[in-house]
Amino acid sequence: xxxxxxxxxxxxxxxxxxxAATIGRIGFYTLLIVIFFCLWGTIESEKGGxxxxxxxxxxxxxxxxxxxxxxxxxxxxEEDYKHGDVYTHMLRPMSYIGMRLSYAIxxxxxxxxxxxxxxxxxxxxxxxxxxxxxxALVGAFLMGSFAAVLLLIFQGVLGLSAxxxxxxxxxxxxxxxxxxxxxxxxxxxxxxxxxxxxVALFTPFYACMYNSGRVVLEGVEVLGITMPLLGVWYVVAxxxxxxxxxxxxxxxxxxxx
Amino acid sequence: MRTMKFLLALMALNIxxxxxxxxxxxxxxxxxxxxxxxxxxxxxxIFRTTETxxxxxxxxxxxxxxxxxxxxxxxxxxxxxxxxxxxAVRSGELDSFLTQPKNTLLYIIGxxxxxxxxxxxxxxxxxxxxxxxxxxxxxxLIIAAVVVAATVTTATVVxxxxxxxxxxxxxxxxxxxxxxxxxxxxxxxxxxxWSVRVxxxxxxxxxxxxxxxANAVREGSLGLLLFAIAFTGAYSCIAYRVFCxxxxxxxxxxxxxxxxx
Numbered sequence: 285x286x287x288x289x290x291x292x293x294x295x296x297x298x299x300x301x302x303x304a305a306t307i308g309r310i311g312f313y314t315l316l317i318v319i320f321f322c323l324w325g326t327i328e329s330e331k332g333g334x335x336x337x338x339x340x341x342x343x344x345x346x347x348x349x350x351x352x353x354x355x356x357x358x359x360x361x362e363e364d365y366k367h368g369d370v371y372t373h374m375l376r377p378m379s380y381i382g383m384r385l386s387y388a389i390x391x392x393x394x395x396x397x398x399x400x401x402x403x404x405x406x407x408x409x410x411x412x413x414x415x416x417x418x419x420a421l422v423g424a425f426l427m428g429s430f431a432a433v434l435l436l437i438f439q440g441v442l443g444l445s446a447x448x449x450x451x452x453x454x455x456x457x458x459x460x461x462x463x464x465x466x467x468x469x470x471x472x473x474x475x476x477x478x479x480x481x482x483v484a485l486f487t488p489f490y491a492c493m494y495n496s497g498r499v500v501l502e503g504v505e506v507l508g509i510t511m512p513l514l515g516v517w518y519v520v521a522x523x524x525x526x527x528x529x530x531x532x533x534x535x536x537x538x539x540x541x
Numbered sequence: 542m543r544t545m546k547f548l549l550a551l552m553a554l555n556i557x558x559x560x561x562x563x564x565x566x567x568x569x570x571x572x573x574x575x576x577x578x579x580x581x582x583x584x585x586x587i588f589r590t591t592e593t594x595x596x597x598x599x600x601x602x603x604x605x606x607x608x609x610x611x612x613x614x615x616x617x618x619x620x621x622x623x624x625x626x627x628x629a630v631r632s633g634e635l636d637s638f639l640t641q642p643k644n645t646l647l648y649i650i651g652x653x654x655x656x657x658x659x660x661x662x663x664x665x666x667x668x669x670x671x672x673x674x675x676x677x678x679x680x681x682l683i684i685a686a687v688v689v690a691a692t693v694t695t696a697t698v699v700x701x702x703x704x705x706x707x708x709x710x711x712x713x714x715x716x717x718x719x720x721x722x723x724x725x726x727x728x729x730x731x732x733x734x735w736s737v738r739v740x741x742x743x744x745x746x747x748x749x750x751x752x753x754x755a756n757a758v759r760e761g762s763l764g765l766l767l768f769a770i771a772f773t774g775a776y777s778c779i780a781y782r783v784f785c786x787x788x789x790x791x792x793x794x795x796x797x798x799x800x801x802x
Contacts, residue, residue: 308717326732454572461579472588
């Protein structure tokens, strides 16, 4: 376990060494929040306050925070496969996939922290304190952190598809956009048609993105529903990861890839 | 004339190269199409909450997205090499372009294509077929609008990545700026306050990638289109001048590389 933690710490340190990338990410995050601030402000003024811009803004701060913090682990697997680096990594006394995931979790942790601070500052300046108070915000960030790790695991599974498909990027595009739409990244799911909400309910995007934003919309009490659902998806993700990992490692050892 | 022949030959080569791996090509094309259509679903949901946003209807936003995806597809499909200017400067790969008796900038930007561009172009066809703004009368306006938007997109990428001639670190910024542009141009500029709109139509010309061309078609305004064309011409000249000025500063990296095309 200690070796995976040290890889995680290495990920954090490596990310800290790229302040320009961090500033760029926070800049992009700020830009997106400004766009949505203007968009929902315009809609609110035209609909006569039917949809609260300030409330939705906090929701969007949480969902965009998760989305923008996720490292592109699928690219790491894809590059390792294409360049043959995977065989070099397999010489290490640790699981190759475990190593990659540990590193990505380190990167994710740093990004969540930096972007989270920016999100809180932007939210307080633009919309004031959340309707359900700071406890809802803390709950949302806690939920969002677990959700981000879960999404990372799923993205890792997607990235491993590169070992068969040679290119995981196209699948990642659809996965990412599925997250946008069915996770309610830009529009809360309660504004969707009911049939779409029903479809979204059976995807991990609902449990990760929407449920994290829901905490700031509905209060910290909703954690009693959202956390167990996230737990169920964790079981699914780990089962999938284990199965795919075994196939990848067996094929690598047998030289079938 | 010779430059035009060269460009056409380069495009044909790039297209053949991207289609060489049929499976990968089809995968990228289809998934990019799905990618674009999925994102647009969000706009459909937004317009369930309101019929108009500052005078823009879902039909208008569909037109905007048609123009955006078509222009982005053309830019990435024919001029994706613009994104490599920064890395070519840093790694010394520019040498292989300089040794050829061709226009360096055109050669670089036409040196690469992205198969996903075909997915964007297919998506634009879907968007255009779903909007009522496409009529026999507006088709020439739409074609001109797409060309304007594609040119502004490419010119911006060239301008930003050319800054690497002065500062290496700006290569990473180039990708960020590109992402900002794409994001900003996918929203009607009318939703923003005037201070932001001025920025979007001057320093950061995202407005000329989406809103202005779309407005020219919505309003059937030849005047607005001519204004957009004039801006595009001036902006492209600026981008070209910046690249040429930077090229004068370029010192060879002594890297040995071979270009097959």
